[in-house]
Amino acid sequence: MLLLRCPYCGVDADETELAPGGEAHLTREGPNSSDAAFEAYVFLRRNPRGVHFERWRHAYGCGKWFHAARDTATNQVFGTYTAQCSAPPQDLLDRIADATGGERA
């Protein structure tokens, strides 16, 4: 059972307090998008074996959405960060590169 630190309230939240939200950093495709772009936005996901940037909501806690960088194979967590950004922060990416030899990020 995962334990993720909510970057808003600082709590190490048990998985039972959290609701999963799938892949992070999707770009919303609106009425002017192509069929292919819209399909990718709604249906296609990376689902990697390795580092995954994903969305979680501290549903039974402060209620905030946040992002986590987690290795889907080992459950190693490289960090959690605010949901209010469109790309992972650089220091987190550096940390992941250090930890994985830059292979899987």
Place this chain on the structure above:
Amino acid sequence: MSYRLEQGGLRIDRSRRIGFSFDGRGTEGFAGDTLASALLGTGRRVMGRSFKYHRPRGPVTCGADEPNALVNLGQGGRAEPNQRATVTELFEGLTATSQNRWPSLAFDVGAINARLSRFLPAGFYYKTFLWPRSFWKHVYEPVIRASAGLGRPPEGPDADRYEHLNVHADLLVAGGGVAGLQAALMAGRAGVSVLLVEETAHWGGRAVIDAATDGARIDGQPVADWVAAAVAELGSMANVTMRLRTVAAGLYDHGFALAWERVTDHRPWDDAPRHRLWRIRARHVVTATGALERPIAFPGNDLPGVMLAGAVREYLTGYGVAVGREVVVVTNNDDAYRTAHALKAAGVRVPAILDVRSGVASGAPAAAREAGFRVLERSAIAKVTGGSSVEAVTLTSGETIICDAVAMSGGYSPVVHLWSHTGGKLLWDETQAHFRPDPDRAPLAADGGAAATAAGAATGGLTLAETLASGGQAAQAALTRLGHAEADAATIATAEPEDVLPMKPVWMMPAEATAAQRQKMWLDYQNDVKVSDVQLAQREGYESVEHAKRYTTLGMATDQGKLSNINGLAILAQAKGEAIPQVGTTTFRPPYVPISMGSIAGEARGGLFQPIRRTPMHALHDEAGAVWEPVGHWRRPFAYPQKGETRDEAVQREIAQVRGRVAMLDASTLGKIVVKGPDAGRFLDMIYTNMMSTLKVGRCRYGLICSENGFLIDDGVVARLGEDEFLCHTTTGGADRIHGHMEEWLQTEWWDWQVYTANVTEQWAQVAVAGPKAREVLESLGGLDLARDTLPFMSWTEGRLGDIPARVFRISFSGELSYEIAVPASRGPELWRALRRAGKPHGIVPYGTEAMHILRAEKGFVMIGDETDGTVIPQDLGLDWAISKKKDDYIGKRAQMRPHMADPERWKLVGLETLDGSVLSHAALALEDGQNALGQRRTQGRVTSTYRSPTLNRGIAMGLVRHGPDRMGEVLEFSRVTGGTVQVRIVDPVLYDKEGKRQDV
């Protein structure tokens, strides 16, 4: 014949006799006994029968790995099947009955299966019950069902209570043997918080038992003294929590562990929870889980009296029970020699020690010879003879030795379950022929470092000296992981190193066994899986260890292969001509031992299983005789039957009252979400399909919410409370979901918009007053001007109604003149009573959800969850008028532009009218000629809502029909649940007051 010795037994108190019953006969044991030791002490070795062949069986082990000695424990609300006698502590008044036998344990009709064993090999059920086909339902299935399962399920509710306990610890030490104690001592002294759990009722594990025979010492003290001192020191540390009878059952991700404590199983009269489930978050875990001895596969190894050598020793030393009068020891390692010495010291004859190894001129064998034992090297058992008990063994040399028990030891396998649960990897240790934890590939913690360290016999180091050393090293590793200074190695206790001769793996005895012999070599005792079965599985192509397991049921019994797995793997590997590590192990899954369902449920049963949400007026509805309907977690009145009235009659009366005069509904469960901020209008324009930003303050608008995939997920009335404040009503079940939906978009997509949302559903009590007399009722309360022009349809006002602060919304879900009055939740009952008083002159009555449903169906209003099912878009429901054409975007707009969503062939909402006036079945299908690709009848529509309308005095329905709105007046054929079909005409869904005059008066 087993018997109680005149003296001895470290764990029993001979001064306290304990009465209990087995199969209805009263007998006695001593305080400290297990059920198994007490029964053995009375001379009873047969305690159960095996699953498939109903072979008589006695205990093989002295612990959790026991496959045979399973009994029904307790009676009535405390009855529990499949309890292991070996881990059941004796208490006064215990009642146990044997299982899987009829009519009695001694004479069992099912034992005929053993004679038929030739016809019941592995997988027989896949091959046997195929023909004739008609036999399946009436012959095979009833017979199989009757013979399936061990024991009988308890009847009625569990009389005991259970609880969960949530704890955090720096270090969880799983296992209270000397390694676990050593690790806990060093961690405790370093000041970290330690939780130390031990599965049994005793600290010190096997070392205490062994030391009674071999006189081993720790730091110069007798082992028992060192253990007592360690326990005392740990007990004095405030940062250490210790629990006996608590097994670490599972290790999960990120240091989560479950431990199962048996609190009152041994003193059921105590007023305490029976079991406690510990939910543990540990920063690091030491798995000091010990090792399990392996049986040897020789013909007749399942006869009562054939036991593990370590178990024979533990019954003798721990409980003063000899498992037989003449015990042959058969072994492939040194450890079983301790059993021989212990037996001899207790006055039990050991006719021979059979050692499979050769050249045993030193170490334990040599010492045994010196002590006068007859040690036969390179020797093996060819057969054990006996009926329901051991009578003799015949060796491969041809010699027959008279004996009544056999103590066997096939070596030890470390308990690697916890280590493996979250992916810790194993090494195959050639010298000891077992899998052990690979310290370089530990299960991982959140930071990518090791989550656990193995210690003690669980590492594969089996001697006392190795056990202590690895316990200390585990503590050092754990402290380093926890960021503490490493503990001084000098504080690790020591014992004399032992000179141990290497063991020699023996998977089948004799090695050149005939087919007949292999059919008598048991691997999995409980499920009756033999060497021949595993070999058969391999021949038939079940070569993967996971397939072979399922085909033969090896390791699928209640002991989950603790005893059988390695032996079975080895046989499979041999059959395949591969090495054991190539074959691999099956997956280790939690829990390590069976844990009670009650403890998993904890307090979550009865009223606490799922909290019920009640409106402020709940008690008043109860008084009024409401029958309840669950809606989400809420309870809502379905109807209010009066004396002598059926529920149906009540519903019809309530509807007539709404249409004719006036009635009232508790609408408090409707979701209420406040959306506030400078960007609130802009935000709601994205959330709803309609335009909300243009709504005027004081007005209400019905709105639709779609998912990004275009499908309708909720609806409700939005009221504009102020320039930058809206109140969004949702469906009863949708409040939390829609609030979450809004928050998700606000937080993750439009985080720069200035908007707050708050779910205020429970802060308001809300009552709908509906019917031609509604205005008169409210006006008689006074305080608000509710005239048609002051408060027109789809507007709201605020003030005091009578004495109560209220918001009044003029909205209608019934099609009648209707007001919804919202007051602070605490004033709800007061408002309800006031309305009932004020409405008395008009005969006001409360109405329930069923009347509400029928009223809205008469008006053709859709209901989320009836007309929608996650595949329906608003356009399917004729709600195009509620979709803004002016907006560039809203959630779901792009999806609704996909070709399939605009397909004219989509099933769309229509009214359905049976030609004979009957009521359509729920979800009935509209039939079409021909068949689909699967050979099923084609369909062209389905019923979504169907009721009997008292207003129209016939069945009414709505449904989705292929381009239905273009087919008004067409007659279709619908299926009936009771068989046959019914003719149905497609009509407008609005069946009552099409112009909407009644609500706008």
